Amino acid sequence: MTNHSGHPHQIDSETGKMGMWLFLFTELFLFGGLFLAYAVLRIQHAEGFHRAAQELDIFIGTLNTVVLLVSSMTVAMSITALQKGNKNLSIGLILITVLLAGVFMVNKYFEWSHKFEHHLWPGSEVYLNLDRTEITFYGLYYMMTGLHALHVFIGAILLIVTVFRIKAGVQHAGHYVLLENSALYWHLVDLIWIFLFPLLYLIT
Amino acid sequence: MGNENKYTHVSYLEHQGRFKGIMSWLTSTDHKKIGLMYLYAIVVFFLAAAVLGLLMRIEKMNPGADIMDAQTYNGIFTLHGVIMIFIVVIPGIAAVFGNFFLPIMIGAKDVAFPKLNLFSWYVYITGAILGVLSQFAGDGPPDTGWTFYVPYSADSNTNVIFALTAAFVLGFSSILTGLNFIVTIHRLRAPGMSWFKMPLFPWSLYATAWIQLLATPIVGITLLMVIAERVLHIGFFDPALGGDPLLFQHLFWIYSHPAVYVMILPAMGVVTEIFPTFSQKPVFGYGAIAISSLAIAFVGYFVWGHHMFTTGISYWSRWFFSFLTFIVAVPSAIKVFNWISTMYGGSIDLKPPLLYAISFIFLFLIGGFTGLTLGALATNVHLHDTDFVVAHFHYIIFGGMGFAFFAAMHYWYPKIYGRMYSDKLAYIAWGILFVGFNLLYFPLFIIGIQGMPRRYFDYLPEFHTGQMISSIGAYILFTGLILMIGNLIYHRRRGAVAPSNPWNGVTLEWQIESPPTHENFDEIPVIKHPPYLFKKNDTN
Ligand code: HEM
Ligand SMILES: [Cu+2]
Numbered sequence: 142m143t144n145h146s147g148h149p150h151q152i153d154s155e156t157g158k159m160g161m162w163l164f165l166f167t168e169l170f171l172f173g174g175l176f177l178a179y180a181v182l183r184i185q186h187a188e189g190f191h192r193a194a195q196e197l198d199i200f201i202g203t204l205n206t207v208v209l210l211v212s213s214m215t216v217a218m219s220i221t222a223l224q225k226g227n228k229n230l231s232i233g234l235i236l237i238t239v240l241l242a243g244v245f246m247v248n249k250y251f252e253w254s255h256k257f258e259h260h261l262w263p264g265s266e267v268y269l270n271l272d273r274t275e276i277t278f279y280g281l282y283y284m285m286t287g288l289h290a291l292h293v294f295i296g297a298i299l300l301i302v303t304v305f306r307i308k309a310g311v312q313h314a315g316h317y318v319l320l321e322n323s324a325l326y327w328h329l330v331d332l333i334w335i336f337l338f339p340l341l342y343l344i345t
Numbered sequence: 346m347g348n349e350n351k352y353t354h355v356s357y358l359e360h361q362g363r364f365k366g367i368m369s370w371l372t373s374t375d376h377k378k379i380g381l382m383y384l385y386a387i388v389v390f391f392l393a394a395a396v397l398g399l400l401m402r403i404e405k406m407n408p409g410a411d412i413m414d415a416q417t418y419n420g421i422f423t424l425h426g427v428i429m430i431f432i433v434v435i436p437g438i439a440a441v442f443g444n445f446f447l448p449i450m451i452g453a454k455d456v457a458f459p460k461l462n463l464f465s466w467y468v469y470i471t472g473a474i475l476g477v478l479s480q481f482a483g484d485g486p487p488d489t490g491w492t493f494y495v496p497y498s499a500d501s502n503t504n505v506i507f508a509l510t511a512a513f514v515l516g517f518s519s520i521l522t523g524l525n526f527i528v529t530i531h532r533l534r535a536p537g538m539s540w541f542k543m544p545l546f547p548w549s550l551y552a553t554a555w556i557q558l559l560a561t562p563i564v565g566i567t568l569l570m571v572i573a574e575r576v577l578h579i580g581f582f583d584p585a586l587g588g589d590p591l592l593f594q595h596l597f598w599i600y601s602h603p604a605v606y607v608m609i610l611p612a613m614g615v616v617t618e619i620f621p622t623f624s625q626k627p628v629f630g631y632g633a634i635a636i637s638s639l640a641i642a643f644v645g646y647f648v649w650g651h652h653m654f655t656t657g658i659s660y661w662s663r664w665f666f667s668f669l670t671f672i673v674a675v676p677s678a679i680k681v682f683n684w685i686s687t688m689y690g691g692s693i694d695l696k697p698p699l700l701y702a703i704s705f706i707f708l709f710l711i712g713g714f715t716g717l718t719l720g721a722l723a724t725n726v727h728l729h730d731t732d733f734v735v736a737h738f739h740y741i742i743f744g745g746m747g748f749a750f751f752a753a754m755h756y757w758y759p760k761i762y763g764r765m766y767s768d769k770l771a772y773i774a775w776g777i778l779f780v781g782f783n784l785l786y787f788p789l790f791i792i793g794i795q796g797m798p799r800r801y802f803d804y805l806p807e808f809h810t811g812q813m814i815s816s817i818g819a820y821i822l823f824t825g826l827i828l829m830i831g832n833l834i835y836h837r838r839r840g841a842v843a844p845s846n847p848w849n850g851v852t853l854e855w856q857i858e859s860p861p862t863h864e865n866f867d868e869i870p871v872i873k874h875p876p877y878l879f880k881k882n883d884t885n
Contacts, residue, residue: 153532155532159532160458163527164524166559167520167559170559170562171563173562173566174565181592186587263573263577263579272587273586274587275587277579277586277588280577280580280586283577284573284579288569
């Protein structure tokens with residue numbers, strides 16, 4: 142990073158990475174609040190959660206899990222590629238990751254619009270006439286997957302910015318904090334999904 | 346004194362970046378300029394919220410509706426609380442004096458992420474503006490109080506979403522500042538400055554930053570959940586939709602109790618710098634003060650339930666939270682003993698900063714002891730949601746954090762601006778402030794015990810005397826504030842030129858020029874000694 146205020150001080154990669162790790166902690170705590178709410182509400186409404194969870198599409202959920210796992214792998218490989226000085230391969234692998242993010246979002250879109258076809262959007266008449274405990278489940282479902290999708294989106298943007306930085310030669314074999322940090326962020330997005338998937342789709 | 350430059354060096358105030366004038370501030374990544382940008386914003390918001398407080402006091406001077414109706418009163422105490430808590434005291438000392446002095450005191454040229462630092466300021470301002478907009482845009486000022494308790498906050502058809510979003514955005518800024526400070530302290534200490542050679546103000550900022558980092562996301566998600574509940578009728582908290590209102594209170598206080606330590610720890614850090622300097626003695630119990638900051642930060646996570654004694658949580662959890670609340674008092678008491686021992690036998694110079702620091706201890710003690718009354722189960726049930734609570738937290742927040750802020754302002758003023766304020770005016774302003782403060786808040790303890798509920802705009806005739814005295818106190822306090830701020834603003838350009846070390850301080854910020862140069866240090870210092878070595882009697 143350059144610094145136009147003119148301080149001759151550079152962030153070395155250790156410093157940059159430490160900042161990212163701390164930020165990821167806060168992200169974990171952000172979702173942690175939702176997990177806590179999930180735990181409390183599940184204990185209170187086990188029945189309704191059970192019924193509502195059965196309505197979710199396990200196939201799409203599983204598919205998306207695989208998609209994210211693969212994307213985590215490709216982004217990790219892109220770091221190795223850049224370390225070895227193979228700029229093009231690195232960029233290619235990042236672009237595959239972004240593509241997979243797109244696939245994830247498209248699946249999500251189908252999943253949600255399928256729900257909407259059944260008039261199951263929050264606040265709709267059908268929704269508000271559900272059993273109360275099911276409303277709570279869907280509330281958590283929309284909030285958690287929605288917030289996660291937002292993170293997928295942000296992660297993808299971060300990766301695209303990284304591609305441009307590599308092209309510009311700012312990120313290279315000797316200095317690749319930004320790539321490492323975007324990859325870390327992407328792993329977090331993946332990790333959170335790994336928790337969401339069983340909690341929402343599998344436990345019925 | 347004239348306006349012309351009296352210094353032999355180019356200070357950060359004159360340093361020209363890419364832009365000139367106001368843009369040179371708004372685009373600056375210099376931690377000192379960013380600190381001052383926080384300062385000016387915070388002072389403006391503080392005065393605005395203080396005016397709201399004064400309005401409430403005027404309303405309560407006499408029973409019955411005088412200058413506003415009940416709904417307006419609800420809006421005013423909500424905005425007063427939101428501004429004071431989220432915009433003024435939570436960022437407060439850390440964002441202003443932490444930004445300005447943390448890098449200097451650890452011998453660095455800037456924070457670890459200067460651009461992120463500037464970004465945090467913009468996020469802060471965005472949140473602050475949103476908070477104020479909540480008063481004017483949409484369906485009328487929010488009336489939930491700063492705690493946003495559900496189900497009311499999910500139902501109230503006032504502008505609650507604005508206020509919630511504002512608090513969320515401000516929290517984000519707080520997280521980023523905390524993150525920046527932690528990395529700065531880990532990576533940028535000057536060569537030779539081991540952890541236990543670091544001055545104590547940075548130590549307090551370090552403990553604070555961890556709370557900001559670990560607690561703020563929880564309230565962030567909680568606020569988002571209330572927003573989702575309002576917009577999408579998702580049932581997290583509203584029992585009518587299957588939610589659990591107590592869940593909200595737990596999540597809210599898991600952040601908001603630690604948040605009171607975000608307010609008070611940096612304040613303790615400030616007075617810990619002031620006592621050694623004006624006693625010309627090393628601080629007593631350096632290790633105990635450093636460690637007790639971390640201890641307060643840690644235990645502070647486990648006491649949130651003392652805000653919920655009357656909500657019907659179980660007997661054992663009440664017992665437990667009450668017990669832990671008393672435990673927090675221990676590290677705080679250790680600090681008080683250390684400050685007093687630092688002064689003991691020193692050559693005390695009762696300059697305005699020290700006077701403010703001593704009043705900090707006095708007011709903080711009153712606030713702390715009454716806090717124990719609230720922390721004990723039996724008395725809490727009687728005092729809950731009365732004016733006693735209001736008096737308690739004003740003694741802690743305003744008497745503690747507020748007076749420490751004033752102390753910091755008077756202590757570092759010569760370093761920041763390179764000028765001196767008038768000591769005489771500072772003494773007079775302090776006297777008026779101190780008298781006004783106690784007149785304003787002390788009667789609230791008494792009428793609180795007698796049963797005056799908080800957040801009411803009207804009251805029974807038997808509370809009249811207490812309310813009247815309190816309102817008179819508010820006027821006096823206000824006069825003191827204006828005088829104090831006036832003194833500081835007036836002498837910013839016209840005061841006598843300050844030497845680089847007017848108080849004979851020993852920490853690094855006093856070893857460089859006043860005002861500092863853009864880069865703080867021409868050469869990064871190498872640290873060989875512990876931080877508080879005074880020449881005259883450095884025997885202990
Ligand atoms: C360190 C700075 C402190 C600050 C800024 C602070 C602030 C506050 C605030 C704002 C409230 C009002 C909550 C509401 O609106 O319901 C409150 C209540 C309370 N405080 Fe403090 N406090 C501090 C320290 C303490 C200490 C040291 C104790 C105990 C040892 C304590 C015990 C309590 C209790 C038990 C309540 C609940 C009162 C009730 O709702 O019945 N506080 N405090
Ligand atoms: Cu508390």
